[in-house]
Amino acid sequence: MIHNHSRDMRGPLHLIWNPEWQLHNGGNAMHEAYQSGFDPLKVDFKTGGSDSLQSVAPRKDHEDYAAFMDMHNRGLRLWILDPNAYRRIGEDKGWSTYITDHILRPILEMLALRLGMATKIDLGNGKTMTPGDSVPPCHIYTVQLKMNAKQQLEYNTKTLHLLKNLYTLDGGPCGSTPLAKTTGNSNSRGKGLINASVHRYLMHATLDPALAKLTVINHKKMAKFDDMGVAKTPVSQYTDLDSDCGASFYYMMTRPSQQFVVPSDRMSLASYLTYYSVKMQWALGKLGEWVLTEGKKCILIFQYPMSQW
Numbered sequence: 001m002i003h004n005h006s007r008d009m010r011g012p013l014h015l016i017w018n019p020e021w022q023l024h025n026g027g028n029a030m031h032e033a034y035q036s037g038f039d040p041l042k043v044d045f046k047t048g049g050s051d052s053l054q055s056v057a058p059r060k061d062h063e064d065y066a067a068f069m070d071m072h073n074r075g076l077r078l079w080i081l082d083p084n085a086y087r088r089i090g091e092d093k094g095w096s097t098y099i100t101d102h103i104l105r106p107i108l109e110m111l112a113l114r115l116g117m118a119t120k121i122d123l124g125n126g127k128t129m130t131p132g133d134s135v136p137p138c139h140i141y142t143v144q145l146k147m148n149a150k151q152q153l154e155y156n157t158k159t160l161h162l163l164k165n166l167y168t169l170d171g172g173p174c175g176s177t178p179l180a181k182t183t184g185n186s187n188s189r190g191k192g193l194i195n196a197s198v199h200r201y202l203m204h205a206t207l208d209p210a211l212a213k214l215t216v217i218n219h220k221k222m223a224k225f226d227d228m229g230v231a232k233t234p235v236s237q238y239t240d241l242d243s244d245c246g247a248s249f250y251y252m253m254t255r256p257s258q259q260f261v262v263p264s265d266r267m268s269l270a271s272y273l274t275y276y277s278v279k280m281q282w283a284l285g286k287l288g289e290w291v292l293t294e295g296k297k298c299i300l301i302f303q304y305p306m307s308q309w
Contacts, residue, residue: 006099007090009107011299013083020067021078027056029088034080034106040072075124080107141286145278154209154276159202166202168195208277210254 023033023040032038033056040057057072058065071078079085086107090099122128147155205212247269248262263269274280283300290296 005095006104007087007095009104010083010087013081013086013107015297015299017081017083018078020064021071022058022064022082023056023079023085024058024062025054025056027079029085030056031089031102033085034103036077036106038077040079074127077106077110080110143282145282147278151276151278155205158209158212159205162198162201165195166198168193207279208273210250210273210276214250214253 023030027033027040027043030043032043033040041055043054043056058068086103089103093099201212251262251269251272263272270284274284287298287300290298
């Protein structure tokens with residue numbers, strides 16, 4: 001499980017979270033809840049100079065009390081998987097290294113233990129559990145997608161002039177040769193090293209032509225810049241822009257004309273994001289089938305390229 005940012009852990013946590021594990025009475029905002037010695041039945045609240053032990057477990061008359069106490073008695077600290085608590089503490093600490101060291105670490109340690117598929121784990125008192133024994137078999141879909149006429153035209157406009165430079169024959173390191181200096185007929189001969197800069201751009205364009213434009217936005221002439229790799233530098237900072245994880249920035253940098261303003265609702269932005277992307281259209285259609293029709297929990301993970309929006 002690899003993430004680009006500590007905040008990305010919220011997605012997987014939403015998949016496995018059960019509200020029955022939640023701490024009550026403000027306990028889900030306590031950093032101490034992630035420490036190994038934390039006892040939700042005996043929490044030391046320091047108020048007005050006097051200490052008092054209180055419980056952050058559900059009340060005895062609460063519907064989640066029995067399930068919570070069963071979890072607690074088995075020595076399971078599942079409250080640390082609360083995605084809302086994770087977000088609240090992360091924002092409180094500005095997603096600093098504190099989150100990685102004190103909050104994310106115990107979560108990953110617990111998940112790593114549970115990844116021992118088909119391995120019995122001793123919980124004490126003669127009880128055992130087997131991680132994965134209730135996980136259904138996975139299904140692998142291989143889908144061949146075809147762009148419509150408008151999508152194909154947009155893709156061709158942004159990529160055909162670069163295909164001849166996909167390979168370089170100068171013997172230099174892969175991707176180190178400026179596009180303006182690559183051999184024009186190398187692609188047709190099918191030999192040489194792949195120009196990683198061109199390949200990266202083509203992969204972005206395959207998912208979303210506008211995304212390819214965004215990654216080289218700093219360059220005046222797309223066919224003559226030194227190396228598309230330099231465009232990667234600010235990418236990791238896109239999610240920190242504005243208050244919408246950089247979505248407004250994406251629209252402003254890729255819109256067809258300055259007369260268009262940033263959409264004020266998610267549906268309009270989603271329509272813009274997917275209009276030229278047959279891959280995202282299919283993926284979101286499958287997501288809608290699983291979530292809206294079948295009522296399942298799921299998260300989409302794109303292996304490549306970046307897909308933060």
